[in-house]
Amino acid sequence: MNKGYTTEEYVSLVNTALEKAAESFGDNVVAEAMKYSLENGGKRIRPILTLEFCRLCGGSAEDALPFACAVEMIHTYSLIHDDLPCMDDDDMRRGKPSCHIRFKENFALLAGDALLTHAFSSVLSCDFAKREPLRTIKALSLLAEGAGNMGMIAGQVTDLQSEGKEISSDTLEMMDKLKTGALIRASAGMGVVVAGGSDEQLEKAQLYASKLGHAFQVVDDILDVIGDEESLGKPIGSDAASGKSTYVSLLGLEMSRIYAGKLTDEALSALEFFGEESEYLKQLSQKLLSRRK
């Protein structure tokens, strides 16, 4: 078993690898836009899942890094396109002007397209792909399926179609499983595949990732309401401003808390399969799901 990393070490590994990958983006305005959005990073949860599941299954961080970067590129492209005027029309992303505000809509569109394309080309040209072509194909296949119209994009479609409508909690659950869950699932799965893990390891890693992603979404909804309540005195359960149904608007605050707890337990229980070495992911999950903002 390779040595474990701290979250700070993982984030630093990923950021350094992304900077290196960015050297082959070219040198035009779209390359600049790609880097801008990629650098305006979040928690890098997806790449960390790829790296850590690779480690848990006996693989090295070096082998998993190109896949970890690829999933972050795809996540970033999806945010750029989600922010566009014809989608959510968001001017800000993580406290900075969103890509189309900073670079104009046409170049933001192309930056998203180019990040999606580069996710594949960077993995396809890495050393590991030549050494382990079958694992590379299987891992990229998980990524492409998670990102495609049976995965993430299907979730975005349901999201767009349910705007301004009251939806059922089943629909909301299905939507979240696809929109955010599919890529998180692929992140974990790729780590197992790169390491040459077993089918059972793959299944457990994906189960964990599904539950984690789902729990994360419920907690997000809870924090949105608590934040709003504290700052605006908005009635709990109403999300009229965005016109979108949330777990809190559908289940109420108390039931949402219970639901988040249940999903967290299920995620942790899937981790048990990986034994003591899964302590890092256990703690990461608990930290993510008990966050205050």
Added chain:
Amino acid sequence: MNKGYTTEEYVSLVNTALEKAAESFGDNVVAEAMKYSLENGGKRIRPILTLEFCRLCGGSAEDALPFACAVEMIHTYSLIHDDLPCMDDDDMRRGKPSCHIRFKENFALLAGDALLTHAFSSVLSCDFAKREPLRTIKALSLLAEGAGNMGMIAGQVTDLQSEGKEISSDTLEMMDKLKTGALIRASAGMGVVVAGGSDEQLEKAQLYASKLGHAFQVVDDILDVIGDEESLGKPIGSDAASGKSTYVSLLGLEMSRIYAGKLTDEALSALEFFGEESEYLKQLSQKLLSRRK
């Protein structure tokens, strides 16, 4: 050497394979939009190049078909995104409402994203990928590089940046080489790689494809002017309506004709390397480059 096909047979092979591929697009509005744009097909030149170069290098059409479909999906996604209001803002595509007019802008954006993603997932999950993973990785790598920000997207960027400006013929040439040439080059290259062809075969196929793509663009510019002249009486060499420089506006009609002839000769000369079996491509090239519209 596998038997040759006629253009009609190739188009029919490709269309049947695309219809089959569309079965795994899902069943939402984006899947419908993907099929709509894919079915509104052009000449299928790119997939034909993949199939025919595979044959010329001793491979089978069956092996090359997933790659041929992938390049057509990528070509189609690029047209959908090119037509969007923030890009060329074209309401019509090949005599039908463009994707965003028919399905709304948000779903057209996602249909483009999904086609690009599906191009990779469909190849990654095909039988050939399991049987010949190294060839698959090399071929997909050519595709991703041709489609990315060092290829097609870089050409789109230069195109956007040169709108309303007088550009040099060198810039125009570089732009065309990237915007349309990079994907045509990848199409031919993939055929060679799938068949397990030599480096020299790959080089000659890509040289041919570059020259063909370039000649095609010059002929397109000539036909635009001749068509305009016949129907509108617009002065030759002016393309003021679109504000874009063309070979005719930069070189004049007569020089453009000479240039197209020179490029065609260079394309045909690269084909000679493949001997008598390249007769089909020779005729196809001549037909494409002497077309009246």
